Amino acid sequence: MTSKQSIQFLATVASGIESLVKKEVSQRGYDVQVDNGKVFFKGNLSTIPEMNLWLRFADRLKIVMGEFTTSSFEELFEACYALEWEKWLPVDANFPVSGKSIQSKLYSVPDCQAIVKKAIVKRLQDVYHRRGFLPESGALYPIEVAIRKDKVQLTIDTSGSSLFKRGYRIAKGDAPLKENMAAALVGFTNWHKDKPFADPFCGSGTIPIEAALMGLNIAPGLNRSFNSQDWLFLPKDLWDKEIEDAENSIDYDSELLIEASDIDHRMIEVAKANAEEAGVADHIHFKQCQIKDFTSKEKNGILVTNPPYGGRLLDEEKVHLIYQDMGQALKPLDTWSKYILTSDLSFETYYGQKATKRRKLYNGAIRTDLFQYWAKRKN
Structure with a gap:
């Protein structure tokens, strides 16, 4: 993965707030497409620290690995295996797979998760010339398989904890607002x-x-950490630069x-x-x-x-x-x-x-x- 290579991003957002996320992403120079609860835009590696630090209204920033239509587990496996997971996942990556399925032929979420996990493992084994189990002892790369009306979307979460967790709430009341x-x-x-x-x-x-x-x-993200700060394919100097730029932009x-x-x-x-x-x-x-x-x-x-x-x-x-x-x-x-x-x-x-x-x-x-x-x- 090169620093200038185009990456498809997805900012997930609560229903009714999409317009605010669209505005803040657009104001940072990105072309935006909006769907229900989703804001899509293209960027590069530096977009990961930039948008994790600056998204005020979104829940998470995800990388869209692939989108395709499928109606069988065999098709799901093959389409998932064909994706270039090695661009993001090192041989020791810890990559739990979560999932959801709505109005789809592949309605069993645990089975879908297992198939995706199996396909990624097989891909990494083949690329890294490994036999047996992968260690999964390294950084965290949470993966989600989301299926709606047989359309599959595979993503990697760059944020970790939801972006609403700013890091400043050391105490709270009985019914705190996110x-x-x-x-x-x-x-x-x-x-x-x-x-x-x-x-x-x-x-x-x-x-x-x-x-x-x-x-x-x-x-809003200056007071917390993110999954992707530990990713091997994301240079530390990109994070350092975005954090320094964010600190310099504060108007005290x-x-x-x-x-x-x-x-x-x-x-x-x-x-x-x-x-x-x-x-x-x-x-x-x-x-x-x-x-x-x-x-x-x-x-x-x-x-x-x-x-x-x-x-x-x-x-x-x-x-x-x-x-x-x-x-x-x-x-x-x-x-x-x-x-x-x-x-x-x-x-x-x-x-x-x-x-x-x-x-x-x-x-x-x-x-x-x-x-x-x-x-x-x-x-």
């Missing part, structure tokens, strides 16, 4: 670093921390107006600790405050929050009272745009105002709606 989902909530707004920003239900601080990372142009001189509050003083301490670990504690003002006392002297701000909802932290009656308090407290902030994520589809009734726009998203397996209230237009 970091990439929190970033997406900010990404759906028109907030930029010169505008006030607030989260009155900050919990462990994920939303304001993600906003601060954006405002300071901090790459920006003065951010980010406020984060919560009714629970213990969560404020948790949020502060996480912000400190993320390197943004000096750019977020934390305070204990219940929603009915929330206010701001700032104008033209952006409020993004994930309040409690029934079945998540509190019973529905208590939640609806919180929504009523929220509606009354936020009503005077008519120059602010507000973005509120909840699974309670009756939110508008208790909040007391119909949303300008609603966006369906999934917080893990939970269906949620992002209720968007846009600021009044200036005359």
